[in-house]
Amino acid sequence: MNSESFDRIGKIDISWCPGCGNFAIRNSLTKALSELSLKPTNTALISGIGQAGKMPHHILVNGFHALHGRAIPTATAVKAVNPNLTVIAEGGDGDMYAEGGNHLIHAIRRNPDITVLIHNNQIYGLTKGQASPTTLINTKTPTQPFGVFEEPLNPIALAISLNASFVARTFSGYVEETKEIIKQAISHKGLSIVDIFHNCPSFNKVNTVSWYQENTYFMYDHDPQNRKEAFNRALENEKYPLGVFYICKKPIFEEKLPAYEKNKTPIWNREPVVENIDKIINSKKV
Amino acid sequence: MNLENEVSIVLGGAAGQGIHIIEESLTKVLKLSGYNVFATKEYMSRVRGGINTTEIVVSSKKNRSYFKKVDLLVTFEKGVLNHLNDRLDEKTIILGEIKNIDDEYVNNKNIIDVPITEISKSVGGELFSNTVGSGIILGLFDGDLEIFNKYITEKFSKKGAGVIDSNLKAALKGYTLGKKILIDHDIQITIKKNSEVKNEVLLSGTEAFALGFARSGCNFVSFYPMTPSTGVSVFLANHAKDLGIIVEQVEDEISAINMAIGSWYAGGRGLVTTSGGGFSLMCEAVSLSGMTESPVVIYLGQRPGPSTGLPTRTAQGDLNLALYSGQGEFPRIIYAPGSIEEAYFTSQLAFNMADKYQVPVFVLSDQYLSDTYYNISDLELKHIKKENYITKTEKDYKRYRLSDSPISKRGIPGYGDGIVLLCGNEHDEFGDVTEDPKLITKMAEKRNNKINLIEKDSIMPKFFGSDNYKNLIVTWGSTYYPVRDALLKLDLKDTALLHFNQVYPLPKESEKYFKNAEKIINVELNYSGQFGQLLKQFFGINIHSNVLKYDGRTFSVEDLSKKLEEILRG
Numbered sequence: 001m002n003s004e005s006f007d008r009i010g011k012i013d014i015s016w017c018p019g020c021g022n023f024a025i026r027n028s029l030t031k032a033l034s035e036l037s038l039k040p041t042n043t044a045l046i047s048g049i050g051q052a053g054k055m056p057h058h059i060l061v062n063g064f065h066a067l068h069g070r071a072i073p074t075a076t077a078v079k080a081v082n083p084n085l086t087v088i089a090e091g092g093d094g095d096m097y098a099e100g101g102n103h104l105i106h107a108i109r110r111n112p113d114i115t116v117l118i119h120n121n122q123i124y125g126l127t128k129g130q131a132s133p134t135t136l137i138n139t140k141t142p143t144q145p146f147g148v149f150e151e152p153l154n155p156i157a158l159a160i161s162l163n164a165s166f167v168a169r170t171f172s173g174y175v176e177e178t179k180e181i182i183k184q185a186i187s188h189k190g191l192s193i194v195d196i197f198h199n200c201p202s203f204n205k206v207n208t209v210s211w212y213q214e215n216t217y218f219m220y221d222h223d224p225q226n227r228k229e230a231f232n233r234a235l236e237n238e239k240y241p242l243g244v245f246y247i248c249k250k251p252i253f254e255e256k257l258p259a260y261e262k263n264k265t266p267i268w269n270r271e272p273v274v275e276n277i278d279k280i281i282n283s284k285k286v
Numbered sequence: 287m288n289l290e291n292e293v294s295i296v297l298g299g300a301a302g303q304g305i306h307i308i309e310e311s312l313t314k315v316l317k318l319s320g321y322n323v324f325a326t327k328e329y330m331s332r333v334r335g336g337i338n339t340t341e342i343v344v345s346s347k348k349n350r351s352y353f354k355k356v357d358l359l360v361t362f363e364k365g366v367l368n369h370l371n372d373r374l375d376e377k378t379i380i381l382g383e384i385k386n387i388d389d390e391y392v393n394n395k396n397i398i399d400v401p402i403t404e405i406s407k408s409v410g411g412e413l414f415s416n417t418v419g420s421g422i423i424l425g426l427f428d429g430d431l432e433i434f435n436k437y438i439t440e441k442f443s444k445k446g447a448g449v450i451d452s453n454l455k456a457a458l459k460g461y462t463l464g465k466k467i468l469i470d471h472d473i474q475i476t477i478k479k480n481s482e483v484k485n486e487v488l489l490s491g492t493e494a495f496a497l498g499f500a501r502s503g504c505n506f507v508s509f510y511p512m513t514p515s516t517g518v519s520v521f522l523a524n525h526a527k528d529l530g531i532i533v534e535q536v537e538d539e540i541s542a543i544n545m546a547i548g549s550w551y552a553g554g555r556g557l558v559t560t561s562g563g564g565f566s567l568m569c570e571a572v573s574l575s576g577m578t579e580s581p582v583v584i585y586l587g588q589r590p591g592p593s594t595g596l597p598t599r600t601a602q603g604d605l606n607l608a609l610y611s612g613q614g615e616f617p618r619i620i621y622a623p624g625s626i627e628e629a630y631f632t633s634q635l636a637f638n639m640a641d642k643y644q645v646p647v648f649v650l651s652d653q654y655l656s657d658t659y660y661n662i663s664d665l666e667l668k669h670i671k672k673e674n675y676i677t678k679t680e681k682d683y684k685r686y687r688l689s690d691s692p693i694s695k696r697g698i699p700g701y702g703d704g705i706v707l708l709c710g711n712e713h714d715e716f717g718d719v720t721e722d723p724k725l726i727t728k729m730a731e732k733r734n735n736k737i738n739l740i741e742k743d744s745i746m747p748k749f750f751g752s753d754n755y756k757n758l759i760v761t762w763g764s765t766y767y768p769v770r771d772a773l774l775k776l777d778l779k780d781t782a783l784l785h786f787n788q789v790y791p792l793p794k795e796s797e798k799y800f801k802n803a804e805k806i807i808n809v810e811l812n813y814s815g816q817f818g819q820l821l822k823q824f825f826g827i828n829i830h831s832n833v834l835k836y837d838g839r840t841f842s843v844e845d846l847s848k849k850l851e852e853i854l855r856g
């Protein structure tokens with residue numbers, strides 16, 4: 001195999017806590033990228049803010065560590081301007097479901113061919129342990145001292161209800177399976193959403209590694225083309241199913257753009273069409 | 287009655303009545319007949335009803351500013367005369383059906399009853415009243431009926447021969463009536479025709495901005511609609527195919543500007559169009575642009591605030607918002623073109639400068655400038671070349687490489703062998719997060735030092751008037767022509783005008799203009815004189831008088847000349 005490595009050699013100052021699930025996600029991701037024979041120079045990873053958002057500093061790819069919640073719009077534009085790039089948006093559950101919730105919803109409608117990886121530790125890591133939209137009821141945190149009472153967001157059901165193109169969930173502890181799901185997500189044409197449960201030993205004392213192991217299971221008998229069944233599966237919360245819930249084919253944002261209708265050259269690589277601008281100006285003479 | 291050289295026609299009616307249809311046909315046909323035309327509108331924030339007006343100035347010499355006076359008023363709705371109360375005088379000729387004349391005016395001797403409804407019914411229905419109306423005015427002004435007929439034929443070509451025919455009849459009847467009115471009421475209108483005008487372009491501010499952006503390679507537009515900025519995106523969306531531009535209406539302004547920044551990261555040239563309220567939501571990303579040294583161009587169509595203020599009115603109240611938006615310190619460039627010609631030029635420059643200095647660039651417009659149009663010769667449209675600054679990366683590429691210059695070469699993903707890492711946190715040369723105090727200091731200096739280069743590259747203000755001036759009037763943005771015309775009207779030998787198209791940073795050299803002035807008069811469409819304060823900050827100069835207006839309307843030549851005269855002669 002002559003696939004390229006996405007490891008950053010010599011880079012030692014990793015800002016994740018020891019024992020954090022983010023390390024495992026990084027391993028799954030770098031392996032997935034390598035196995036897909038992608039090139040670091042032709043891949044762009046756009047992240048938000050949070051511990052998860054630090055990923056571009058910990059792997060070798062083009063990256064943009066952007067604003068809290070805004071990875072998806074940024075990534076959408078990157079893909080539209082240069083469809084030849086493999087584009088990944090990455091962030092935490094606070095990043096993608098709270099601050100960036102609106103963008104997620106509209107990205108599903110828009111359906112750019114990007115992959116959205118959501119590190120779901122069911123807590124805010126970087127800001128030290130506040131509840132996130134996926135924190136379970138009754139969890140006590142420094143800012144919810146009497147326990148969370150709001151119902152947690154169900155991102156999988158939300159995405160399927162909006163007819164997202166690719167919806168999956170996994171747990172970081174299952175490195176091989178996570179890698180395979182990420183590969184499938186990147187290979188899928190259209191918006192792919194992968195919700196990745198991961199432990200946060202520093203702040204989430206409820207959803208530990210063993211909790212995830214005990215409370216999740218992989219779906220082996222599920223047909224991801226069946227939306228109703230996918231939705232039913234998404235509602236299960238006694239044990240949380242893992243795997244690919246739903247896949248559907250939809251028009252791709254950047255392929256539908258009028259600017260690409262006749263000319264397939266990536267937008268970034270074009271010069272202004274001066275003669276057409278002059279034509280418009282001349283049309284204002286009559 | 288004699289109307290010479292410069293006649294202002296005001297059309298007034300309710301929203302949804304089709305005033306804009308008359309406006310379009312009249313300005314086009316009058317221009318093709320050889321007249322200079324200028325048009326601007328004022329309207330209410332509603333889709334139906336209310337009172338909206340459009341002013342069309344037909345003139346022998348080019349006129350480019352708004353007049354308060356109304357020489358000829360055409361009313362299509364009761365309420366128009368009251369709405370225009372303070373603009374009418376004893377000389378205003380009022381054309382309209384009696385049903386559209388407010389009670390207070392029925393005895394006005396200048397009313398000419400034009401039975402538009404009756405005429406249009408006679409050719410097929412009320413649908414044709416717009417054509418009748420245009421016909422009447424063309425008749426009055428000796429417009430070219432042939433050209434109008436051609437215009438109608440093309441305009442209604444899809445609607446079939448019947449519709450064309452009725453419109454042609456409506457046009458002729460209106461035209462004939464117009465000619466008859468001249469005789470019956472002893473009106474002489476003398477405006478010189480000029481065949482060169484026929485071949486000029488009729489451009490609006492909005493169109494000039496949009497075309498300028500496209501000309502310098504804008505290829506990505508993300509926006510959320512907000513008056514008066516939407517027109518630029520609408521225009522570019524309609525030309526997305528032939529110009530190769532991505533135009534996407536997104537979920538909110540936050541998404542819009544993050545997308546635009548993302549587009550530059552990938553090598554595109556992104557633009558957002560917005561107004562103050564929408565821009566408020568974009569401020570965090572302006573700061574991201576500052577920190578990541580990502581270019582972005584922001585077209586900010588000003589309207590009165592605070593909050594949603596007056597959605598369809600005009601103001602110059604968002605200079606401070608643009609100037610201070612975003613947390614932390616970083617350089618930026620702010621332009622405020624004063625005319626349609628300048629709008630076209632500046633919007634091209636904005637993209638080159640954003641790319642060159644890797645900073646956010648603002649192009650400030652306002653409702654008045656966006657909605658105004660007039661004929662321009664090709665020579666007045668200055669084209670500039672798209673400048674390319676993207677670097678092909680080497681293996682050891684570092685996005686924020688420190689060197690003697692504060693500008694590090696900007697690579698993009700997939701072009702070259704390097705890795706391009708942008709980071710909104712403080713970062714090292716490669717783009718990784720850093721907390722190192724020495725490096726932090728260097729990076730902050732690198733970013734902020736760009737302002738010195740930008741300052742040297744700033745456009746000088748436009749000077750107008752006699753070199754031996756004692757009084758200097760200062761303007762920025764769309765007030766240029768009204769002030770200039772007010773000065774011309776006053777014919778003052780000791781007064782000059784200095785108009786700033788670039789309002790930040792101010793070119794150092796422009797300081798010389800203030801040194802020679804005894805009195806500095808600052809004209810702005812806001813309450814606090816924001817630009818005057820900036821001048822004080824930059825050059826330490828004191829403004830002697832502020833001429834400020836904040837009622838949502840632009841300055842008229844008449845009001846300005848009165849105010850300036852009071853200050854200068856008083």
Ligand SMILES: Cc1ncc(C[n+]2csc(CCOP(=O)(O)OP(=O)(O)O)c2C)c(N)n1
Pocket residue numbers: 049050051052053068091092093094095096119121123124125126127132
């Ligand atoms: C606009 C904005 N608001 C708030 C913050 C502070 N902040 C940084 S990270 C974060 C939440 C992170 O949680 P999550 O997205 O779940 O990521 P994690 O750190 O758990 O990986 C917040 C609120 C910010 N950086 N920007």
Ligand code: SF4
Pocket residue numbers: 015016017019020021022051052121125126199200201202203
């Ligand atoms: S705070 Fe939690 S999620 Fe973040 S790095 Fe530490 S352990 Fe991991």
